[in-house]
Amino acid sequence: MLGPRAWGGPCGQARLKASADDFCVTEVLNLELSGSGEHVWLLLEKREQNTEAVARLLARAAGIRLRDVGYAGLKDRQAVTRQWFSLHLPGREDPDLSSLWSADLRLIEQQRHQRKLQRGAHQANRFAIRLTDLQAERLQLDQRLQTLSRCGVPNYFGPQRFGHAGQNLFEARDWAARGALPPARGKRSRLLSSARSYLFNRVLAARVADGSWQQILDDDCVAFSDSRSHFAASRLAADDPRVKALDVHPTGPLWGQGEPPVDGPILALEQGIAAAEPVVCTWLAAAGLKQERRILRLPIGALTWHYPTADCLQLEFTLPTGCFATVVVRELVSLISSPAGELDSEH
Numbered sequence: 001m002l003g004p005r006a007w008g009g010p011c012g013q014a015r016l017k018a019s020a021d022d023f024c025v026t027e028v029l030n031l032e033l034s035g036s037g038e039h040v041w042l043l044l045e046k047r048e049q050n051t052e053a054v055a056r057l058l059a060r061a062a063g064i065r066l067r068d069v070g071y072a073g074l075k076d077r078q079a080v081t082r083q084w085f086s087l088h089l090p091g092r093e094d095p096d097l098s099s100l101w102s103a104d105l106r107l108i109e110q111q112r113h114q115r116k117l118q119r120g121a122h123q124a125n126r127f128a129i130r131l132t133d134l135q136a137e138r139l140q141l142d143q144r145l146q147t148l149s150r151c152g153v154p155n156y157f158g159p160q161r162f163g164h165a166g167q168n169l170f171e172a173r174d175w176a177a178r179g180a181l182p183p184a185r186g187k188r189s190r191l192l193s194s195a196r197s198y199l200f201n202r203v204l205a206a207r208v209a210d211g212s213w214q215q216i217l218d219d220d221c222v223a224f225s226d227s228r229s230h231f232a233a234s235r236l237a238a239d240d241p242r243v244k245a246l247d248v249h250p251t252g253p254l255w256g257q258g259e260p261p262v263d264g265p266i267l268a269l270e271q272g273i274a275a276a277e278p279v280v281c282t283w284l285a286a287a288g289l290k291q292e293r294r295i296l297r298l299p300i301g302a303l304t305w306h307y308p309t310a311d312c313l314q315l316e317f318t319l320p321t322g323c324f325a326t327v328v329v330r331e332l333v334s335l336i337s338s339p340a341g342e343l344d345s346e347h
Helices: 051-062 138-151 164-178 185-209 264-275 278-286 325-330
Strands: 012-016 023-028 039-047 069-071 080-088 105-113 124-136 221-224 248-254 292-295 301-309 312-320
Touching (some): 124 138, 185 248, 185 264, 264 278
Antiparallel strands (some): 012 124, 039 105, 124 312, 301 312
16 A cells, blocks of 8 residues: 655565564644643653543543543554644533553653644654564664665554555445445544545655655646645745655645645646546545545654663654555564554544
């Protein structure tokens, strides 16, 4: 479901997530909480806990509806993650949640705020990843890491998006063929996202293959790393330093209703991929999704690394929301015994 690598074959192999402590994620919120309001915000550290399952635990313990629990994004189950949740409690005191806390679920911070925590509200995610059972030549790895830090990687949706053995995409195709949507909201969202992600990955794969994934072409539509808005490449100067600085990037389509904001060869490429998947594209538009764009090039913020032992590589870096740490790892090594079903979303 992913396309070609950008920087050559793997430098070796390693194991990802031999234990939950090998994969740590911290949300970067970049928001000042007011200290008062109808919503209680909780920063939790969870170990091998599913985000949605924790939301249900919080709703039950606080005596509120699940819809009144907010979180910015889904985080990995097989990991140690720090993320925010909000509870809507108008006119009520802070609930006693002490019965929930354990070695696997810990309260770090609690504050009041006026608003619910919305999906995608965090600015970025900070990752600390340990690759174990490493079998690779260190000089080659160091050179590759320097390239990734300087140039970024293709911003593929990771295999987590498609489910174990691609099951989400298979189900999405089945529903699309019937022209119907799953009645359950969570499943509907998951399958629509999988289909959109697959089409985006195909466009990105084509541009990695022809070398244009990190070039801004005349007919491109571009966007900044941390913005959902986009604009025509013609508005950029040919020597705009923000392109080289990895602040602004070419984009690819997230399918839905509306006309693509690109032209020429870029439009021909995107329409060609859509034409190969007419049933899926029609299904996405009929579901009410609007055309959106996603950056093709993924900048890796504050990348550092070291080797705690001869067979272990420790990585730390920051990625924008909605991006996948596993596509960074993929440009370094192939993974030993890491089934896709063990990799959850990194949003």
